Each structure stands twice: as structure tokens, then as C-alpha cells.
Amino acid sequence: MRELDWVVLVATLLFITFYGIAKNLRNQTAESYIVGNRDMKWWAICISIMTTQASAVTFISTPGQGFVDGMRFVQFYFGLPLAMIVLSAVFVPLYYKMRVQTAYEYLEHRFDLKTRSLTSVLFLIQRAMGAGLTIYAPAIVLSVVLGWNLKLTIVALSILTIAYTTLGGYKAVAQTQQYQMVVIFLGLFLTFFILLFSLPKGIGLSESLALAGQSNKMQLVDFKFDPEDRYNIWSGIFGGFFLFMSYFGTDQSQVGRYLSGASIRESRLGLLFNGLLKIPMQFFILLLGVLVFVFFIFNKAPLHFNPVNTQTVETGQYKGQWDDLNHRYDELFHLRQSAYKQSLESNDKSASVERYEDQLKGLRAEADSLILLSNPKLDVNDKDYVFISYVLKYLPAGMVGLLIAVIFSSSMSSKASELNALASTTIVDLYRRSIRKGRSDKHYLLATKWSTVIWGILAMLFAMFTSLFENLIQAVNIVGSLFYGAVLGVFAVAFFFKKIGGNAVFWAAIAAEGIILSLYVLGEMKIVSIGYLWYNLIGCVLVIAFGMIFQAVNDSKKIEKV
Amino acid sequence: MEGEQTNWNKAYKWVFGVMVLTIFVFWLIQLKYNHG
Numbered sequence: 001m002r003e004l005d006w007v008v009l010v011a012t013l014l015f016i017t018f019y020g021i022a023k024n025l026r027n028q029t030a031e032s033y034i035v036g037n038r039d040m041k042w043w044a045i046c047i048s049i050m051t052t053q054a055s056a057v058t059f060i061s062t063p064g065q066g067f068v069d070g071m072r073f074v075q076f077y078f079g080l081p082l083a084m085i086v087l088s089a090v091f092v093p094l095y096y097k098m099r100v101q102t103a104y105e106y107l108e109h110r111f112d113l114k115t116r117s118l119t120s121v122l123f124l125i126q127r128a129m130g131a132g133l134t135i136y137a138p139a140i141v142l143s144v145v146l147g148w149n150l151k152l153t154i155v156a157l158s159i160l161t162i163a164y165t166t167l168g169g170y171k172a173v174a175q176t177q178q179y180q181m182v183v184i185f186l187g188l189f190l191t192f193f194i195l196l197f198s199l200p201k202g203i204g205l206s207e208s209l210a211l212a213g214q215s216n217k218m219q220l221v222d223f224k225f226d227p228e229d230r231y232n233i234w235s236g237i238f239g240g241f242f243l244f245m246s247y248f249g250t251d252q253s254q255v256g257r258y259l260s261g262a263s264i265r266e267s268r269l270g271l272l273f274n275g276l277l278k279i280p281m282q283f284f285i286l287l288l289g290v291l292v293f294v295f296f297i298f299n300k301a302p303l304h305f306n307p308v309n310t311q312t313v314e315t316g317q318y319k320g321q322w323d324d325l326n327h328r329y330d331e332l333f334h335l336r337q338s339a340y341k342q343s344l345e346s347n348d349k350s351a352s353v354e355r356y357e358d359q360l361k362g363l364r365a366e367a368d369s370l371i372l373l374s375n376p377k378l379d380v381n382d383k384d385y386v387f388i389s390y391v392l393k394y395l396p397a398g399m400v401g402l403l404i405a406v407i408f409s410s411s412m413s414s415k416a417s418e419l420n421a422l423a424s425t426t427i428v429d430l431y432r433r434s435i436r437k438g439r440s441d442k443h444y445l446l447a448t449k450w451s452t453v454i455w456g457i458l459a460m461l462f463a464m465f466t467s468l469f470e471n472l473i474q475a476v477n478i479v480g481s482l483f484y485g486a487v488l489g490v491f492a493v494a495f496f497f498k499k500i501g502g503n504a505v506f507w508a509a510i511a512a513e514g515i516i517l518s519l520y521v522l523g524e525m526k527i528v529s530i531g532y533l534w535y536n537l538i539g540c541v542l543v544i545a546f547g548m549i550f551q552a553v554n555d556s557k558k559i560e561k562v
Numbered sequence: 563m564e565g566e567q568t569n570w571n572k573a574y575k576w577v578f579g580v581m582v583l584t585i586f587v588f589w590l591i592q593l594k595y596n597h598g
Contacts, residue, residue, distance in 0.1 A: 074588070081581040085574045213595035220588035220596075233585070268570070272577050279584055343597075350597075 001146060001392075005401030012183055012405040016412075017160045020176035024168035030444040033169035034101050034424045036260040044174060045270025048257040048417070049248075050278065051177040051184070056138035056411035058285065059184070063387035066289020070217030072231040074286055077279050079240025083248060084275030088268040090495055091249050096264045102421075103255040103491075104429045110494045111502030113433070118509060119490055120429035122483040123252060124422060128455060131418040132462030135161075138411045139463065142404065144308050145388050154463045157411060162456035165416045166449050170260060173416040180409035187406035188288065190399060191391070195291040198394065200298050207344060208294040214343050214353045217290050242537065246488040253414075253421035292390050297340050299394075303329050303363065305385035309371045309378050316374040325370065329363050332356060415459070423451040482520060485539020486513045492540060493547045500547040504554055508546035512539050 001009075040048070065073050100106045104123065108116040135157050143150040164172045196205060203211070212218050222232040248254045248271070261267035303326060304310050313322045336356040343350035368380040391403045427448045436443075486509045493505045500508075516539050522528045530538075 078581070078585065081577050085577055089570070089574065209591070209595040210597075213597045216596060218592055218596035220592045221585060268573075272573060275577055276580055279581075283588075 001400055001404075002397045004397040005399075005404070008398050008401030009405050009408070012402070013160060013408055013412075016176050016179050016183075016409065017164050019179065020164040020172035021167045023175060024172040028169060028445060030427075030441050030448060031101065032171070033445055033448055034420075034428065035256065036170045036174060038260055039262045040174065040260045040266060040270075041262065042266040042269035042273065044178065045258050045261050045267060046273040046277070047181045048174050048177050049254060049270060049274045050281070051181050051410065051413040052253060052257060052417040053247075053278075053414070054184070054281075054410050055134050055414040056407045059188075059407050059410055060138060060141055060388060061384050062282065062285045063289035063292060064383035064385070066217075066286035067293045067386045068289075068383050070212065070215075070290060071220045071283070071286050072222065074220060074279065074283050075222065075231050075233055075236035076240055077282050078233060078236035079238065079242075080244050080278050081272075081275035082237070082241050083244035084271045086245065087249050088271050092258065092264060092267050092271070094495065095255070095259060096267070101259065101428050102252050102425050103250055104252070104425060107490065107494060108433075111490075111505055115490060115502055115506045115509070116429055117434065118506065119250075119487050120425050122487050122513075123250075123425055126483050127251070127253060127418055127422055128458060129462060131415055131422065131455070131459035132466060134411055134415045134418060135459065136463035136466045138407050141384050141388060142407070144306065145385065145392060151464050154460060157408060158415075158456060158460035158463070161412045161415045161419065162453060162460075165419045165456070166452040169448075170256070170420055173413075173420050174257075174260070176416065177413045180413045183402070183409045184406050187399075187402045188284065191395065191403065192284070192288060192291070194395060194399065195288065195295055199295060203294070203298075203344075208291055210344060211294050211297060211340055212290045214340065214350055215293075215357050217293060242488075242540075246484055246491075246536065246540075250487050250491045251421075252425050253417045256421050256424060257417065289387065292387060295390070295394075297337055300330075300333050302389065304367045304371065304380075305382035305389050306379075307385075307389075309380065309382070312378065313367075313370050313374045318370045318374055322367075322370055325363060325366055329360075332359055332363065336360065419452050419456050419459070422455040423448050426451045426455070481535040482516055482539075483513070485516065485536040486543055488536065489540040489543025489547075493544055497544065497547065500551045501554070504550035505543065505547045507550055508543045511546050512542035515542060 062073070095103070095106055098106050098109045100109070102120075104116045104120045107119055135154055139150055139153040139157065142148055143153055164176060168175075196208075199208060209218055224232060225234050226232060258267040258270055261270060302310065313319065336353070336359075339350060339352040339356050343353050371378055371380050388407075391400055395403065427444060431447055431451075432439075432444055436447075489512060490505055490509050493500050493508075516535055519528060519530060519535070519538070523530055
């Protein structure tokens with residue numbers, strides 16, 4: 001990073017942080033701290049929802065996904081508009097009717113206190129770990145690429161976020177998200193144009209898409225139904241619908257965003273516009289990855305993108321083989337480039353492009369093997385390093401700082417919403433409801449601030465020690481899936497099965513969770529084999545089924561008594 | 563109240579329509595450019 005990059009990065013982050021704090025220090029109440037003054041316009045809600053969902057992973061991994069696998073990933077979001085319609089039509093009116101501050105508060109109105117407390121605790125467990133990863137994921141990539149100290153990066157990012165989230169509350173989170181959105185889009189649009197203008201003469205957007213299409217990277221809609229294939233139109237519409245329903249409908253870090261709307265109209269419009277804008281946004285980010293792929297047809301990319309892995313081989317006993325591999329890669333690079341150019345002239349599918357792409361894949365696989373031979377513990381998946389490698393090597397001074405500010409901003413905006421949601425749920429659903437009732441507003445305001453600090457520090461510590469435990473990221477994803485299904489099931493019963501009451505749904509959730517945890521243990525013992533993403537669906541269906549059974553038993557007992 | 567509900571139903575249909583249109587446009591882009 002050059003001096004100008006540091007100036008852009010530090011100035012952007014400090015401006016956002018201190019603006020958020022300065023504008024929102026005064027006139028706070030516990031309610032305004034948690035859901036603002038309930039005066040948010042639809043566009044502000046939409047921005048808040050989008051920046052909360054788009055974490056740093058979106059800007060690090062998604063272009064890498066476009067580079068490796070093309071545009072297919074965009075199908076994952078096809079179910080989102082449908083989920084937004086159902087949320088606007090069913091969830092939002094009920095949340096507004098009860099004037100709740102958290103999603104779980106609604107469950108007490110609909111069922112009882114114990115169901116509310118149970119779902120709040122389940123949310124807190126999974127979101128607290130998720131908040132740690134929100135910071136850890138970009139910090140690990142940046143520390144590898146830029147040589148920064150990992151722990152220091154985590155601490156710096158965490159302290160900035162904790163500062164404005166704690167001091168400014170909900171409004172600081174929402175206002176800073178608007179500036180973060182500006183930084184994010186400015187960075188992405190500038191990169192898009194720089195990429196386009198850095199391609200050889202005669203290669204514009206249309207030609208770039210045709211070149212990418214030669215290696216199947218322009219597949220946007222796949223109608224073939226294949227349950228093992230993660231990205232096709234069917235898994236996108238149906239799988240995506242359930243995933244986004246549970247995320248936007250029951251996760252307080254999102255529900256808190258639209259509960260702050262000035263009216264039900266503003267909240268609905270915010271959600272619906274999110275449904276409309278998210279797909280083009282993901283399309284655009286993937287397109288950046290595809291353009292990087294085209295850029296690297298004409299400029300030689302490294303054989304492997306993770307610099308630490310490359311360095312390990314270059315300084316180890318396999319250096320000779322590595323050099324030989326790179327020599328073969330040099331030759332292939334020129335042949336491949338010519339084949340792509342010819343394919344553009346003939347405007348048809350080129351057999352030679354396919355052959356050279358296969359050869360390149362083979363070379364990359366050989367590179368992975370050499371890395372693993374040098375150190376079996378290294379992770380050879382370098383997808384997350386593709387875009388950041390391009391940014392650091394080819395973007396002009398100032399732009400690198402801006403792009404790193406994009407990654408940091410997205411990480412901070414997600415983390416701020418998560419901290420705000422963790423603190424709100426802790427105070428509203430547990431502390432104020434069950435632990436310390438009837439205290440002053442000032443007391444609860446202070447308690448929420450302390451809760452934000454404590455959750456922030458816990459998430460920071462979690463992020464700092466994540467690197468010590470192998471497979472922790474996957475473990476966190478598994479823990480999320482173990483609880484998400486039951487929580488979604490409770491909400492599904494609340495909204496769509498009016499005859500099922502509090503006792504039935506509470507014990508149904510406990511029973512379902514018990515079965516899910518047992519299945520997980522049996523899976524670990526290799527007795528059964530279920531992909532952990534299925535736990536969401538199984539948990540949800542079990543809560544509904546048990547809820548019906550328990551309610552029926554309950555009803556029959558009552559009839560007997562009468 | 564009923565008029566408002568009708569307006570919302572229209573909005574939902576619009577969102578659904580834009581979603582279908584987006585997928586259709588994506589499919590056209592794929593037809594034009596994807597030769598792999």
C-alpha cells in the first residue's frame with residue numbers, strides 16, 4: 001500500500017466512525033437507541049438491510065466466485081424477491097400491530113414468555129459467534145495479502161465498530177451504513193471502469209462477455225434440476241426462499257432494520273426494494289470477477305493466488321518442480337490467449353479454448369499438490385485471494401485504499417447491525433423482561449450500551465482466537481444450522497398455524513432441537529449422514545409437526561376434563 | 563383500507579414481474595454469450 005492509499009483508507013474509516021458518533025450522541029432513549037425514533041424512510045431501511053447482509057465476504061469472495069465459477073452463483077438470490085413479498089404481506093403487519101422492538105417480543109404476544117426467552121437465547125448463541133467471523137474473515141485475507149498483523153487488524157476494526165455502535169446506537173449504525181454504501185458503490189463502479197479500460201484495444205464489455213462465455217462463465221440460468229448442484233434456478237427459488245425467509249424474518253439483526261420504519265409502508269417498500277436491487281447488485285459483483293478473468297487472459301495471473309502458500313513452496317524442497325510448473329504455465333498462457341482471440345473472431349464455441357482451459361486446470365491442481373506436499377496443513381482454496389490480488393497489483397494509488405475501505409466498511413456495517421441486535425435482544429427480551437423489571441429508561445439505555453460493549457469484546461476475542469482452532473468457521477456454520485431451523489419453525493407456527501399454542505410450540509421446539517442435536521452427534525459418530533444445511537429444513541418441519549401433535553394431545557385432554 | 567390493500571397487491575405483482583423479467587433477461591444474456 002502506498003501513502004495515498006493509507007490516507008484514503010484511514011480518512012474514510014475515521015470520517016464514517018466520528019460522523020456516526022457526533023450526530024447521535026444526544027437525546028437518546030432506550031427505545032431510540034434500539035430502533036431509532038421509528039422515523040426511517042424506505043430508502044434508508046433498504047440501504048440498512050443491504051449493507052447488513054453484504055459483509056466483507058461479499059466483496060472478497062463473490063468476485064473470486066465469478067472468476068472461478070462464472071455467473072451461476074447469481075441464481076442463489078432468485079428466491080429473495082418472493083421472500084420479501086411474503087415478509088411484507090405477513091410478517092411486517094403483525095410486527096407493527098404489536099409495536100415490538102425485537103422479533104422475539106412478538107412471540108410472547110403470540111405464545112408465552114418461555115417461548116420468547118428460548119428463541120432469544122438461541123439467536124444470541126448463533127449470532128455472537130457469527131459476529132466474530134464477520135471481522136475475522138476479511139482480517140485473515142488482508143493480513144495474508146498485506147502482511148498486516150492479524151490480531152491488530154481485528155482489534156482496530158472491532159474498536160472502531162464498537163465505538164460508534166455503542167455511543168450512537170441504532171441511528172449511528174443506520175447513518176454510517178448510508179456512507180458505507182456510498183463508499184462501497186464508488187469503489188466497485190470505479191474498479192469496473194478501470195477493468196474495462198485496461199483490456200486490450202477492441203475488447204469492450206460485449207467482447208469480454210463473449211470471451212468469458214467460451215469457458216461457460218456466462219451461465220446465468222440453469223433449468224436442470226439436480227439436488228447435488230447448489231446453483232440452479234430451482235435451488236435458488238425454493239432453497240433461497242426458505243433461507244431468506246428465516247434470515248430476514250426471524251434474525252433480529254435484520255428485523256431490527258425494518259422495525260425502525262416511520263410507517264408500515266416505509267418498512268414494506270424498504271424490503272421490496274431490497275428484493276429488487278439485490279439480484280442486480282450480486283450480478284454486478286460477480287461480473288467484476290468475470291472481468292478479472294478476462295483481464296487475466298491478456299495479463300499473466302499467478303498460478304496460485306495465496307501469496308503465503310506460494311512463498312512456502314518457493315522456499316521449500318519442491319522449488320525445482322514449482323519452477324518447472326511455472327515454465328509450462330508461461331507457454332500455456334500464450335497459447336491460451338491466442339485461442340481466445342481466435343474464438344472471438346469466429347464467434348463460436350472453440351475446442352482449443354476448452355483444451356487449454358483443461359490444461360490450465362491441470363496445472364493449477366499440480367500447484368495445489370506441491371503446496372500440500374510442502375505443508376499438508378495449508379488451505380489450497382485461493383478463491384478469496386483472486387480479487388484482492390488484482391486490486392493490489394493493478395489498481396492505481398488511492399484506489400487500493402478505497403477498495404480496502406470498501407471491504408472494511410462492509411465488515412463494519414454488518415458487525416454494527418449484529419452488535420445492535422445482540423444488545424437489543426439481551427436487554428429487551430431477557431434483562432428488562434425477566435431479570436430487572438420496572439427500572440428507569442436511563443437505566444435500560446445504559447444497560448443496552450454496556451451490553452453492546454460486552455458483545456463487541458466477546459466477538460473480538462472470538463475472532464482473535466478463531467485462528468487457533470482448525471475448522472472453527474465450519475463449526476460456527478454448523479452451530480447456526482443446528483438452531484436456525486427450530487427458530488424458523490417457531491415463527492412459522494406463530495404466523496401460519498393459529499391453533500397451536502405456547503406450551504405446544506415450546507415443547508415442540510425443545511423436542512425438535514433434541515432430535516437435531518442427536519442427529520448431529522450420530523453424524524459425528526458416522527452412524528447417519530446428513531448435510532448440515534438440511535438441519536434448517538428438518539428443524540423447521542419437526543417444530544411444526546410436533547406442535548400439531550402436542551396441541552392435539554392437549555386439546556383432547558381438555559375435552560376429557562370437560 | 564381495502565384500496566390500500568389493492569395497491570399493495572399491485573406492488574407485490576410488480577416485484578414478482580420484475581423478478582421474472584430479470585431471470586428472462588439473464589437467460590437472453592446467457593443465450594447470446596455463453597458458448598462454453
